[in-house]
Every structure is written in structure tokens, then in C-alpha cells.
Amino acid sequence: MASIGHIAVGFAAARIYDRDNISRWPSAVAWSALSLLPDLDVAGFALGVGYADPWGHRGATHSIALTAALGLAIGLCARWFARPVMRTACFAILVLVSHPLLDTMTDGGLGCALWWPFDLTRYFAPWRPIPVAPIGLHLASAEGARVVLAELILFAPVFLAALGYPRLSARPLRVASFLTLWMMSVWLIASSSRARESMIGFLLREDTVYTTGFSEAGFRRVKHGDSAVDVRQLLGAPRKEIWIYGGNSALEPALETSALSTRGTCATVHFDAGLATATFDREACTQRGIRTGMSLADVEQRLGVPRERGWQYTWSAGGGHHQMRIVTFEQDRVSMIIRQWN
Secondary structure, eight states: OOSHHHHHHHHHHHHHHTTTOTTOHHHHHHHHHHHHGGGGGGGGGGGTOOTTSTTSTTSGGGSHHHHHHHHHHHHHHGGGGTOOHHHHHHHHHHHHHHHHHHHTTBSSSOOBOTTTTTOOOOBOOSOOOBOOOOOGGGGSSHHHHHHHHHHHHHTHHHHHHHHOOGGGGGOHHHHHHHHHHHHHHHHHHHOOOHHHHHHHHHHHTOOOEEOTTOOHHHHHHOOTTOBHHHHHHHHOOOSEEEEEOSOSSOOOTTOOGGGGOOTTSOOEEEEETTEEEEEESHHHHHHTTOOTTOBHHHHHHHHOSOSEEEEEOEEOTTSOOOEEEEEEEETTEEEEEEEEEO
């Protein structure tokens, strides 16, 4: 998430917790900061912690056990600030636990390790209407701006309620108009229906090319944990692949692969139709005997099995807007299923 939704939760918590003083901005800032707290795990990237590691992004800090325990600890400390212990603990637990639950509703990245330390499996919610946000500085991009706008729309009712608009209750027509417009916007953001895709495709002048054997029905059947063999049976061979050998981050939706490179290491290799087309770091790859035009088998013979792979089934022949359909793998199992516009 781009954190807009987490901030909305913080504003709502402040509104309800301080119901006798609805304009307390310091309280809203404090509760929003608490709501964002689990994302401190991104600091692990700089320390060499991998995305998929137990303490990686959306790992232990996004577990129910750790967030609930932290909320309880904050409640116990409330007496030092003349705050009610039980009320503060309950609010802190709800705010902190809401973070991983909302993150499971994003449409990309890795899921959340909700049941750490008992289970390291990353989980997603059945319904995932929230677009995943690029990590770190990549948020300051066109894709990041799109995600921020989408979250502002999705959480608009929460912000309105949190900021307090009592006059709306006396204007049912305005409320009905707002909710109608909001639900239409949510449908445009979150729906994957053919009607919505056709509408966006018309507006963007879609130029999507699909691989032979690919089908939307098959893509919908791909699940996290499926093997590469399962995916190939459903979708056929991908047109483009990216193999990752170095770097700390998992493949991001926009495939910002240059950021994943580790200087001095042949970190990533791109393939198109089974042949290598680009490498990062080029000098390090050349020293390992990797060059453009090599086959998948030749690269694997020299570098071994990649830590992570991405299979791309769609592209644009003319460089225009197209529907991205990408499946990524870790240890030969599906780790991400990417469906978005590019």
C-alpha cells in the first residue's frame, strides 16, 4: 500500500478515541504513525534482509501475534500519559492489526506472514481491491501517483467520517450522490470484469499483445504456490522472462530491475523468446560469460538456477498502454501474480 489507507485508519481511530475533542490533530498524527509502524521492516533492505525472509517486508512485523503484542504493550504504557489502559490497548491492537489485514488486500507484492512465528506462509485476502505500491523511492513515479490516487478514492469515506462532517447526515441527497460516485470509482479501480477492462482499454487506446496459448480464464486459475509446470500447462510458454540472482528485493510489479542490481554481481538477466536481451550488472555478467543472444539453458549452465524468476505473457508492440500479466516464482513456486495496466 501507499500508506494512505493506513493513515485513514489512524484518523478514524483518533476520531473515535478522542470523541469529545474531534479536532485533535496531534492525536490523529500519533494514531496514523502507529498504524504505519509495521512498515519499519523496509529498513531491513539496507541491512541485507530479503523481502521473502521471515523478518523481511510483510514478514514478522506484519504478524497478528507481534502487532497485537505491541498494541498491548502500548496500552500498558498509557498510564504514564494519564490515558485509560484498557481503552488505549484495545485501540492500539485494532490499529496495528489492521495494517497487515489491509496489506493482504493488495493486488501484488508478497502476502503477509499473519501467523508468524508458527507459520511462515504469506497470505492474501480473497478480495484484493487495493493496488500495490512501488517500494521506497519508486513511489515517486507515475505508477506511485496512480496508486496514491486510487487509495485516496478507496478510503475517501473513512477520511470524511474521521474528519467529521455532521451536516452530511442532514443532506441525504448529497450522501447518496457521493456514495454512488464513490462506488463507481471503486468499481473502476478494483474490478477485473471484462466491462471495466474494455472501458479502460478504450480510454487508453490499449495495445496489448498476448502470447500463444494465453487466456484470461487460465490466468485467473493461477494460484500462489503453484509450480512452474502448473503455470506452463495453464498459460503456455511466456514471451519474456527475467531471472534474478542478486539484490534484496522481490520482483516489483513494474519490474524496476535496475534497482535490484548488486554492483559487481551478475544480478539479473532478461530474456525475450528464450534468448538473453539485457543484463545487470553488464560488466559482471560479461566476466561470467553471459552475453546477449544466449539461451536460457546456457545462462543456467553458467549461473545456476536463479533465486527468482518472472514470466511475462503480455506486452505492447508499439510501446503503448497494455494489460500486464506476469507471474513470478521463488523456488519454482508462484510468489506473485501481477495484473495491472502499464
